[in-house]
Amino acid sequence: MALVLSVSGSPSPTSRTARLLRHLDDRLRAQGHEVVPLDVRTLPAEALLGADFRHPAIVEATARFERADGVVIGTPVYKAAYSGLLKSLLDLLPQYALADKTVLPLATGGSTAHVLAIDYALRPVLSSMGAAHIVPGWFTLDRSLAVGEDGSLTVAPDTARALAEVTDRFSAALGGRTAAPVPAG
Numbered sequence: 001m002a003l004v005l006s007v008s009g010s011p012s013p014t015s016r017t018a019r020l021l022r023h024l025d026d027r028l029r030a031q032g033h034e035v036v037p038l039d040v041r042t043l044p045a046e047a048l049l050g051a052d053f054r055h056p057a058i059v060e061a062t063a064r065f066e067r068a069d070g071v072v073i074g075t076p077v078y079k080a081a082y083s084g085l086l087k088s089l090l091d092l093l094p095q096y097a098l099a100d101k102t103v104l105p106l107a108t109g110g111s112t113a114h115v116l117a118i119d120y121a122l123r124p125v126l127s128s129m130g131a132a133h134i135v136p137g138w139f140t141l142d143r144s145l146a147v148g149e150d151g152s153l154t155v156a157p158d159t160a161r162a163l164a165e166v167t168d169r170f171s172a173a174l175g176g177r178t179a180a181p182v183p184a185g
Contacts, residue, residue: 001032002174005068008039009075009086015041016145017108019153021074024106024167028072031171038064040089048088058092065093070102070174073126077109077139081121090125099130104170105137108145115139135173138166 006025008018018039025035038061040048047055065071075082105122107114118137126134144159155163 001034002069003067004028004033004035004070004072004174005064006035006037006072007074007086007089008037008041009073009083009089010039011041011083011085012076013041014147015076016142016147016153017074017076017106019147019151020106020108020140020145020155020163021072023153023155024072024163027164027167028171031168033070033171033174036064036068040085043089048085048092051092053092061089062093062097065097065101068101070104070170071098071131072104072106072170073122074106074108075122077107077114077117080114080117082107082117082125087125090129093129095128096130098126098132100132101130102133102135102170102173103131104135104166106166107137107139108142109139110142112139112141133173135170136166138163 006021008021010017025037028035043057043061044055047058052058075086103126105118105126107118118139123134140159144156146154
């Protein structure tokens with residue numbers, strides 16, 4: 001069983017990105033992994049924007065990265081790149097915070113014009129932070145994610161299948177599944 005840190009870089013409390021991550025967290029748990037969510041928006045803004053490396057919340061977030069075997073990083077795409085909120089956290093982590101980690105990058109956005117944001121904006125940063133293995137990520141269109149009045153998430157069938165595949169590749173890269181594969185959907 002691997003320890004997975006699931007990081008949402010969305011500033012929105014009603015984020016589709018965070019809901020998508022929590023959906024994928026459930027799949028990883030069903031495969032036997034321990035998953036710890038981290039919504040960057042819950043970290044103190046003064047610590048993030050003031051680059052307070054010693055703030056207890058930043059110290060704890062850094063420790064979570066250290067303990068993790070794998071990291072799932074999800075972000076909405078803004079201006080053809082990952083969120084500034086996510087950038088502020090990544091800037092506070094040690095240079096090689098992702099050393100010996102398997103990483104799954106995910107992004108959400110409103111247009112296919114942003115599909116390359118993972119490869120051209122996020123992947124280089126993750127690589128520079130020493131990620132041992134960055135599995136192919138996935139870009140999900142906002143229209144493929146429906147949020148119910150109760151906050152539940154429904155993922156379009158084709159998108160659900162694709163996300164299941166990338167999540168399973170990530171799980172396998174962590175050293176294999178400890179439980180039977182979970183059907184998509």
